[in-house]
Amino acid sequence: MATSARAALDARARRLLEGEGGATADGFADPSLPIYVIGATSCKALERRLGKELWEWFVDALRVSTTSPGRARLAAVLSDARTVKGLDETFDELVKRYPREDEDDEDDDRAVSLSAAALVKFSDGIAGSIRPVLASHDKAVDIRPATESEHAFLRDNFDLLFPPSDPLDRSTFHALAKLVLVRRIIKALVSDFGGLVAVQRGLAEPLVVDVRVVLEGDVVFRVHTVAPKSNASGAGQRLGIISE
Numbered sequence: 001m002a003t004s005a006r007a008a009l010d011a012r013a014r015r016l017l018e019g020e021g022g023a024t025a026d027g028f029a030d031p032s033l034p035i036y037v038i039g040a041t042s043c044k045a046l047e048r049r050l051g052k053e054l055w056e057w058f059v060d061a062l063r064v065s066t067t068s069p070g071r072a073r074l075a076a077v078l079s080d081a082r083t084v085k086g087l088d089e090t091f092d093e094l095v096k097r098y099p100r101e102d103e104d105d106e107d108d109d110r111a112v113s114l115s116a117a118a119l120v121k122f123s124d125g126i127a128g129s130i131r132p133v134l135a136s137h138d139k140a141v142d143i144r145p146a147t148e149s150e151h152a153f154l155r156d157n158f159d160l161l162f163p164p165s166d167p168l169d170r171s172t173f174h175a176l177a178k179l180v181l182v183r184r185i186i187k188a189l190v191s192d193f194g195g196l197v198a199v200q201r202g203l204a205e206p207l208v209v210d211v212r213v214v215l216e217g218d219v220v221f222r223v224h225t226v227a228p229k230s231n232a233s234g235a236g237q238r239l240g241i242i243s244e
Helices: 002-018 043-050 054-061 067-078 082-096 114-123 148-154 170-192 195-201
Strands: 020-026 027-029 035-040 124-133 209-214 218-227
Touching: 043 054, 043 218, 054 067, 054 170, 067 170, 067 218, 082 114, 082 170, 082 209, 082 218, 114 124, 114 148, 114 170, 114 195, 124 170, 148 170, 170 195, 170 209
Parallel strands: none
Antiparallel strands: 020 027, 027 035, 124 209, 209 218
């Protein structure tokens, strides 16, 4: 029964993906990966309902093994103090440039939140590259920019995802930013490094991942790290955020 239900859900997600994804009456479909969220809800409420971080739910939904060294690497990077600091600084820059205009008390950090324009600018500002460790820099594959349909989804559903009761505040931005960054990296891996099956099974070789967020020419966030291959036992936790 569970297998049949999952197959039906996957088939439904595929149908939605073929139509560019987006919101439906009872949920959301990812526009380019086989992910379907049942129940249209705010971003903060979704994370509460899932009982885990959004990025973690995302890789679970893609059926990436919980024992994958690449997944351990990802968890280590996202929890690193430098990543947290970088996301804080990115939020502060976005608030300065694209604040939500219906704030009642801008002096109260709990009331400060981002606008739809800020979210689109963050997504649009993600750049970077991925390459095998032993490959030269000119062999790097660029992380592709978000599509206009992805940005349209963010704009069209912003009020549902981030209502006044659950705005895109600092904590929600951290959760969402991690999800967006992970999603863009996985999209690049799927497109250029063996497809979704390769991501699920584990990387065949260690990869250098360099990700930046650029706002109006300013680099406001950067992570440069190495994702281990699938048979590098325990390496995901040990590598840390490194410089080549």
